Amino acid sequence: MTLKPILKHIVKHSAAALALLGAAGAAGAQDLLVKIGHSGPLSGAQAFSGKDNENGVRLAVEELNAKPITVGGKKLRFELLSEDDQGDPKSGMAAAQKLIDKGVKFVVGPYNSGVAIPASRAYNDAGVLLATVATNPKVTQQGYAGLFRINASDTQLGSKMALYAAKELKFKNVAVIDDRTAFGQGVAEEFKKQAKASGMQIAGHEFTTDKAFDFSAILTKLKTKQPDAIFFGGYAPQAAPMARQMRQLGIHAKLLGGDTICTAEMGKLAGDAAGDNVLCSQGGALLDKASAGPAFKAKFKARFKQDADVYAASYYDATLMYAQAMQKANSTDPAKVGPAVSAGAYQGVAGTYSFDAKGDMKQSPVTIFTFKNGQPLPLSSY
Known part of the structure; x- marks a missing residue:
């Protein structure tokens, strides 16, 4: 073959290759990028929860990209942007601003009520939709139309734990400790309120x-009151040493708490000090009994090489709930997607997400757990 035909051959095939690349680029350009933000404690004592929650979002994003949905004639491509809010209000505001500056319009989190209450104001002002597991009632009392609580509130978690203590355990005398965070105070006050209404005496707070x-020091003080149980409004990194110290001091009272101690991390940190002496309340139905629960747990473990913890399924559900609302609204504009979330109902792994005017779930069952072999063991749903 002479030089001229060779050059002609090269030019012809190069042009074909460029045309294919151009077509692929044009197809990619037709995709619509949707940024899903996550805010949670990715460092510090609560990092186990933050990373578990983040993985719930990540799993949903990966599934959405594997089987793309179309909105407004364009294929959606989802991207996860995650920020460490350290479970701290100030860091939470900085994390919110980072996500807003990056053009995120859909956020799952924050995990902590103390972060969610101030940060939700920034998200609302920026027109960002927010789906949070933060349980303090004040979160949804702010009147933000684009804010959705995707689990039970402190009112339900604290009161159902008190009801169980009074009706099932027949306790008469209980004490309370809280960690002064927005979550801890909120859930402790709701427990106290229902405990009194159920006829129990509050031995001390x-x-x-x-x-x-x-x-x-505070456990020694409460020991003299001989309570049947001590309710702790706080998190697993504190509840675990509290359980050990109760045993060391010869306090035979049960240790009660909310969803933040209903975690394998509690069993891991407390060791044999967490057994049937510890009970906690967690929002949502039992995953093992939910129709899609076992399949979710299996694929989560296959992907991340560890079991899903307390709220991984809720974060996964919230991400897919956003996607369903985008399809219903035929838009990725949060001003249109938000009303679609409010008006609709999404059947997720952990429950049915249907919201009242405040953004609280219309139905959110609460399950009471104890511990066995370091793992939360469900006892009863209320």
Whole structure:
């Protein structure tokens, strides 16, 4: 073959290759990028929860991209942007601003009520939709139309734990400790309110912080009141040493708490100090009994090489709930997607997401757990 035909051959096939690349680029350009934000504690004592929640979002994003949906004639491509809010209000505001500056319009989180209450204001002002598991009633009392609580509130978690203590355990005398966070105070007050309404006496109410690890002084004080149970409004990194110290001090009262101690991390940190002496309340139906629960748990473990913890399924559900609302609204504009979420109902793994005017779930069952072999063991749903 002479030089001229060779050059002609090269030019011809190069042009064909460029045409294919151009076509692929044009197809890619037709995709519509949707950024899904996540805010949670990815460092510090609560990092186990933050990373578990983040993986719930990640799994949903990967599934959406594997089987793309179309909105307004364009294929959607989802991208996860995650920020570490350290479970701290100030860091949470910085995380919110980072996500807003990156053009995120759909956020799942924050995990902590103390972060969600101030950060939700920034998200609302920026027109961002927010789906949070933060349980303090104040979260949804702010009147933000684009804010949705995707699990039970403190009112349900605290009150159902008190009802179980009174009706099932027949307790008469209980004490309370809270860590002064928005979550801890909120759930403790709701427990106290229902405990009194159910005829139980409040032997005492002590206070600590979410950074403390030595509770011997307040536990010694409460021991003299001989309570049947101590309700702790706080998180697993504090509840675990509290359970150990109760045993060391010879306190035979049960340790009760909300969803933040209904975690394998509680069993891991407390060791053999967490057994049937610890009970906690968690929002949502039992995954093992939910129709899609076992399949979700299996694919989560296959993907991340660990079991899904408390809220991974809720974060996964929230991401897919956004996607369904985008399809219903035929838009990725949060001003149109938000009303579609409010007006609709999404059947997820952890429950049916249908919201009242405040953004609270219309139905959110609460399950009472204890511990066995370091793992939360469900006892009863209320």
